[in-house]
Amino acid sequence: MASLKEVRNRIVSVNSTQQITKAMKMVSAAKLRRATDAITQMRPYSKKLTEMIATVSANAEGAKENPYTIVRNINKVLVIVVTSDRGLCGAFNANVGKAAVSLIAEKYVEQQAAGNVEIMALGKKGGEYLARRGYNVNTQYADIFTKLSFANVRIAAEAAMNGFEEGKYDVVELVYNEFKNVATQILKTEQVMPIVEKKDDKVKASSVDYIFEPSEEEIINELIPKALKLQIYKAVLESNASEHGARMTAMDKATDNAGELLKELKLQYNRSRQAAITNEILEIVGGAEALAAA
Template sequence: MPSLKEVRNRITSVNSTTQITKAMKMVSAAKLRRAQDAITQMRPYATKLNELISAVSANTEVGTASPYTQVRSVEKVLVIVVTSDRGLCGAFNANVVKATVAHINENYPAQLAKGNVEIMALGKKGGETLQKRGFKTNTEFMDIFQRLSFATARQAAEQAMAAFANGKYDVVEIVFNEFKNVATQIIRVEQMLPLVEKKDDNAKAANTDYIFEPSEEEIVLELMPKAIKMQLFKAVLESNASEHGARMTAMDKATDNANELLRNLKIEYNRSRQAAITKEILEIVGGAEALKGN
């Protein structure tokens, strides 16, 4: 049985840990509100932009002329992996890394064997882990969450778009956590390039007549790059909100576990203290009986 001093030290340590986890939960809750507002406002815009591109492309032949719609035989692959810069958020980062590795092994084993699969890491945790696992990793935008903005996400998207247009990659995909609620994040794998039209058989867009100003070509070729950049920025915002939700949940569970441990330690402390008192009483009684016998 541990001594009273050891148990007291453990109680003090657990109390300190509980205060830290409570503080981290509150910080994550405050950040989550802002991050959730940002992605909630972004989703309708991104969805409507994609719908507009699909609708216009379905009515015109201009979209096929874009370098971002060219479908080629897949020889070289770029996977954009969105994680966080910090840990203490449960399995948030591990799930993205696991999903990325599984996706590459399942869909691009031949390209991986030839060294034609490259990772663009957005977030330090994923970049560092995948580097250690031997993947070819671009870390230029690994610190994106330290300066999170559309301008930074646009730079990363433009680099991937230019490389795809120049034939460096034949397909570009994004792996990230989609925010559903505080306790739930869903791993998504989305194709970023080539841009694929999402056709809906029930949609009426294909039967809509459009008046183009200034011209079909200018509108479509202007909207396509913007939609691609918005897709990446949306994935980053989804991951950012998911990270704070995951950390909030992890810190809440850590606080509960610490409180449970604290209760058990207090019971153990009281038992140890009671045992020590009983031992002292027995020693006193034993001494008294020995003196009485003499």
């Protein structure tokens, strides 16, 4: 059985840890409110832009000739993995890493065997996870969450877009967590390029009759690059909100676990203390009886 001093030290240690996890939960809650506000404002804009592109490109011949819609034989692959810079958020980062590994194993086994799969890490943890497993990871944009803004995300998005346009990549995939609520994050895997027509009832072409100036082709060629950058930026915002929700949940559970452990340690301490006092009383009584007998 542990000594009273050891149990006291453990109680102090667990109590300090509980205070830290409480503080981290509160910090994540504050950041989560800002992150959810950002993604809530972004979603309607993203949805409307997607509808406009679907409407304009439905009959526009120029859309079919856009460099980001060209379908090629898949030899080189880029997978954009969006995770966080920090841990202590449960399985948030590991789930994205596993999803990226599964995606490559299911669709791009030959390309990976030939060394033609590159990972673009947005967030340090995803890059570290996949680098440990032998994947070719580009960490140039891994610190994007240090100062999260559209300008910084656009730089990474343009690097992927230029690579696809120049033939450096034949397909670009995106893996991230979509924010649903504090306790739930939905893993998403999307093909960013080449742009393909999606059979999705949630995104339909609008029935609005637009008047185009200067032309449908020029407008669609202007909108598609913006939509691609917005798609990646939206994924980063979704991941940012998901990260804070996951960390808030993880710290809440850690705080509860620390509370349960404190109860057990205090009970153990009281039992040990009671046993020590009982032994002292027995020793005193035994000594008194020995003196009386003498």
